[in-house]
Amino acid sequence: MDSLLVAGAFSAIVALYLAYRRSSRISLADVPGPEPESFLLGNLRQIFQGQAGEADFKWQEYYDSGAIRIKAPFGEDRLMVSDPKALQYIFQTNPRNFQQPPQDREILRTLLGPGIAWADAHVHMRHRKVMTPAFGIKETKALLPIFRGCVERLSVKWKELVTETSDQSIVLNVPKWLSRATLDVIGEAAFDYNFGALEKTESELGRAYENLMSDAFAAPTPLRIFIQGTMHLLPCRLIRYLLDNIPVSALGRLRSSRGVIDKVAKELVDRKKVEMSMGGSGKDVMSLLVRANASENASSKLSDEEMFAQMSTIMFAGHESTSTSLSWVFYELAKHPEVQSRMRAEIREWETTIRKRGDSEFSMTDYEGMGYTLAVIKEILRLHPIGYHMVRQPRTDDVLPLSKTLLTISGKLVNELPIPEGCKIIVSVAGYQRNMDVWGPNAHEFYPERWLKMGMPNEKNSSVGVVGNLMTFSAGLRSCMGWRIAMAEIQTFLIDFVSNFEFSLTDEAKRIRREACLVMVPMIEGEEEKGVQLPLRISLAARE
Template sequence: MSLPFEFPNLDRVHSLLASADTSSLPLLAACGTILVAGSAIALNHSRNSAYTRLRGPPSDSLLWGVSQKLPLTEAATAWYTQWEAEYGHVYSIPYTLGKERIVLHDPKAVAHFFTMDNSVYVKSTFTRSVIRKIAGEGIFADALVGCRQRKVLSPAFSNAAIRALSHVFYDCANKRTPLSSATGPVTDSNSSIDSIGMGGFSHDFRSLAGEKPIVAQMFDANDTKSSFMNMAPMLALVLPLVNRIPGPFDSKIKELNDSLESIADGIWEKMRRDAGSEAVEEKSIVGRLLRAQGSDTSLQLSREEVLDEIKVLILAGYITTSTSLTWCLIELAKNQEAQKKLRDELRNYDTDEPSYDDLMDTTKLPYLDAVTHETLRLHPAATELDRVAAVDDAIPLSTPITDARGRTTDHIAVPRGTLVAVPIAAVNRSPAFWGPDAALFRPERWLGGAAEAGAAKDLVGHRHLLTFASGPRTCIGKMFALAEFKTVLSVLARNFAFEFEGGDAQKITILRGRTMPGRMFVGEDGKPFALKVKRVSA
């Protein structure tokens, strides 16, 4: 579709951004935004009338739409839940520079979205750029690159491979047990970073020994101040040139890459030294991959790919699992009855260290399984997933809807270039699927398969949760994450009691950095809160 008028200044904006010094870039970015805004809005409002026009909330501003209501905190989920109640399982929200964003809660629509992920629905230019900066051409990359990486990595994430890593998870979890009591900002990142290091690529970050690896420093830092750079990701969805603006993100990425490169070099050299040695049993994920390459050159990893996969393991393993474990401890501190039930189940079990198979068997430790999945339901690491339609598409619906023109339809026609999103956290908490108490932490809903027998059975994903996504892009490390989560939680819950300092009525939220995918848990006063940890007698 061509623009309805000439826009000769766009090339000039690109050249200015490419040649300008850093100090002038914010001003140039603002000028570029103003120059391009008119054309972007005109383009987005000139859509063919054949496409489905959906109901949705009114715009708050011409520039931002309602995007400023969707910060990277728990508040965004509340807005999605409210809009679902008001406009139904499928609606459209006004986004940046007049762009529309279709939001899907409908089970059939969500299943279609995930099935077509990476073919019809692709990552935006901005998202791909950020991923490549952080994780290179690893499994998060699109199209053929991502498919090949998934094929290479799959054997290392098999049940047999993860079963062999059980001792790593227990070793890391048990390093916490010498503590008798502590009070401080809540986090369980140390176990996760050491587990990922040893289980992923045989590298000891020594976080549990008191050291603070640069990897943890990078991701635990948060840049949540209100600024132009905080809103840059939203602008970049419709103005990719915004991504050219250098800032704190780029310098942090360089530090991270420099650190990971030295780690990858060490791993690479170790594997070369041990090549062909039957006496050395390599159980790490990357190590297994390097040893299993054989003569199939299409599945061999280069040094650069090893580096990229290490980045992926850290990004997808450390941040997600440590965040989920922290949320679990918060919920158990709020719910002392659930914490006691879990501790009693673990202490009454046959062994202090259940095997991988016992942990994964939902009938062996049912309450541990229930607490795990209730945490993953309420607090998915990725709260939403958005894509851009690469081609025109028709999304089927479970139940017909009434569109903005008052017509009833059982599908929605989506034009190429449309933003489409699945609010994972909101769907996981939707009363329509999980009942009127969907917003509450209630592990009992999982006992006996009750949760999966209700309306949630229509949802795709692991145990009908969208936490690990679904379809061809389902999280490849799902079983690794579940095994690590359950192992660490079983050790912590058996040996420690968790309480809030000052009572459990306070509201906790999480702030996620804009420039790096870090996270910070804060109380109602906006400051990191304390969690009391006390050893319990056997």
């Protein structure tokens, strides 16, 4: 009897303590936000089933705020942030307190393996230390001949296809071609290996990547949204087991693709080890990783599994992200022929300058000198960020500073926002890059000239990203190490293709959706089952 009393008293104390913790925990209840659509889904359906950034723009405008409370399943509060000062705090001022949620990391592990995108804290620092030397300015310059070679091969193919038609123009699904070209680029640049994707109509690696993100993450059902919204309630080990074993088609697609990519990575590593054992000394990323793995310094070593994961991450980020960004560039150029013409004039003027000085190729200095072309690239990266959302959560209670005063539901005016430990923060990259307080009243418009003006709006706010104050390449400790390479690759493609080709919209391209599937890809409204599509009409650009 005494033991029952003790057990009952103990249970009552625990219950009271948990109730106290819930009542005393920092609350977001006073932060304005939309009413939940349902108790089981909250506002998540609006985010996951709409186009990328669609809900963000609507709520940001309605509440005139860069900090908005939204609801997850079971009434859980989450915070959507697009305020520049808050983003600077999360990514630069106090980044070690803001981690990727463990369940999100498990999804990244399923997609890419335990590489730098998955790693956290000291593991992430070790990975970054090993890989950073491969992504400097000198290393980027050395890759320009590789970029030009792949671009030239694709350009020749397109010219052949165009000239074979009776009207000297052809409709091409641009992302498919660009994905094959950028896969060849990353193969040569990062792994000293030619995948031959442009020459092969079909390849195992190409099939593994084709429509991978749209197959796995596009158009989620309400059940999938509920599962994703409640996954954090499960232990990480259980989440990992389910992701690795549950018979769901989307997860099966991820697992099978990962198997192919890991097999290719292992073959490349084995080949590189043999080359280096025979005196080879390549400067590609894989050579760097193999050398680091032979080091006796534990802080410079990666396990074989980590090395394969780094290669998977580089392959994904280095070709899928770049090809998708380029697709959005050509889409906007097709929509704005006057911008395309101005770019072409600038590029050809520089071609003349280069010939006069006796050179045959553009240099990195030339790239930086093409002010309007660079402005167009930055404007597309602003309007169409591939990673439209990131999620962070504080390890401890914290306070977010705000650049714009927030009017709470209770009528208080605040310039900072207390947030509880573990609160899911949806970092709206899409929302930040359309924030009118940062980019001006025409933030939703395609307007490259904003980058040519002195004193542009974003210069008056907190500095955030690594390129043009954009969050497209993230920021701070977890910023994309390959941003210089990505920019140079995009510039190389554009200089050749805008000089030689003219892009125009097709009827199908007028129905393009910004599909939300972890990354933002172009798909045709009503034809989502066909995967990534952006059919543009391509012809040879006239020369005087």
